[in-house]
């Protein structure tokens with residue numbers, strides 16, 4: 204049996220932190236605009252040997268003036284600035300497959316990858332918000348199926364461009380006074396429903412191979428998209444049973460696309476709340492939920508999460524079978540709905556109990572406790588094949604990054620689950636991502 208790959212950890216950087224009031228904790232209130240702030244966070248993450256930094260994105264303003272601004276600075280530019288100053292760690296900006304062009308993205312990311320010695324990746328998303336659509340000339344978000352078809356084409360073009368120019372170290376062309384082998388640079392001549400791209404890309408692929416590719420989502424279509432294209436699925440998963448089922452599902456789903464079982468890894472979002480005692484951690488959670496303005500009334504909380512009229516919910520009853528089914532009117536990420544519905548269904552929770560599980564985050568797993576107990580909760584899923592790692596949604600930055608790097612990660616290391624340091628390897632190798640180019644070529648041929 205193959206050796207189990209180490210637990211993978213990425214740190215999500217949401218400006219001053221994912222908590223709405225995170226900006227208040229920093230002496231520099233404009234930290235979300237400060238390269239020094241991001242570099243401090245990145246250096247702490249590097250000290251903890253996090254595998255990568257992850258940057259979510261929505262191309263619009265989503266925060267009122269009293270909240271930490273989310274999705275402000277451009278993720279690819281910020282990641283480039285970080286990669287120039289912080290070694291080793293992976294840099295993974297989020298890219299909208301709805302509103303970016305695959306040629307521009309392939310060029311940006313190939314540039315970041317070659318200049319950072321193979322440390323780049325993307326987290327591909329499909330933009331669902333009407334307000335984002337309105338920044339690109341549309342009146343509403345593109346319909347779901349069309350967004351998914353566009354994403355599929357985007358990722359196909361992105362991959363083909365990434366492979367359209369590769370370098371080799373020697374050959375007869377050297378003696379002819381050529382800088383590179385012209386046979387390894389070719390047009391792709393892609394013509395699809397959304398894109399027509401001639402190629403080749405004007406940046407060659409890094410010698411370390413293609414950049415890492417993650418997809419965020421949880422719908423059937425997103426799982427299929429990830430099974431076809433991605434190395435990582437960034438998912439919202441709270442119920443361990445649901446997470447295990449998903450890992451198993453993807454194991455077989457990838458084979459439909461000629462890929463090896465295990466070539467798509469699952470990274471659920473994780474919200475750690477760490478205290479020096481269990482009691483302190485619990486008090487911290489209550490404070491975070493209160494200050495974040497999350498509804499303390501369970502009916503209101505579940506109504507906020509699932510979009511139901513509060514009058515249809517009873518605090519001490521479970522949701523009905525019909526309420527657990529995705530409403531046709533649902534516009535937000537399907538994965539977030541499923542995450543809440545899965546816990547409610549599998550554990551038969553009342554609205555009140557369910558609201559406690561989701562008191563701080565919109566659909567991701569909350570782990571509360573001492574460094575030992577937080578580490579154990581992470582190890583529990585990793586050991587039982589419920590996830591390959593976690594995308595950490597730090598509430599306060601750099602504070603939570605410090606707690607993780609200095610107090611939680613040493614425990615993961617002691618357990619033999621996390622590496623001591625960085626090796627000289629590409630980000631794909633660090634994630635254990637399999638290079639399936641030969642299999643794809645065989646399939647195409």
Ligand SMILES: Cc1cc2nc3c(=O)[nH]c(=O)nc-3n(C[C@H](O)[C@H](O)[C@H](O)COP(=O)(O)O)c2cc1C
Pocket residue numbers: 258259260261262297327328329330331419420421422423424425426437438439472535536537538539
């Ligand atoms: C875990 C997770 C993270 C996501 N991150 C982002 C993001 O940073 N920006 C964004 O615009 N959409 C984000 N999305 C939304 C999805 O990319 C989008 O809704 C798409 O339709 C696929 O998600 P779904 O399959 O869950 O519907 C995220 C969705 C999930 C489940």
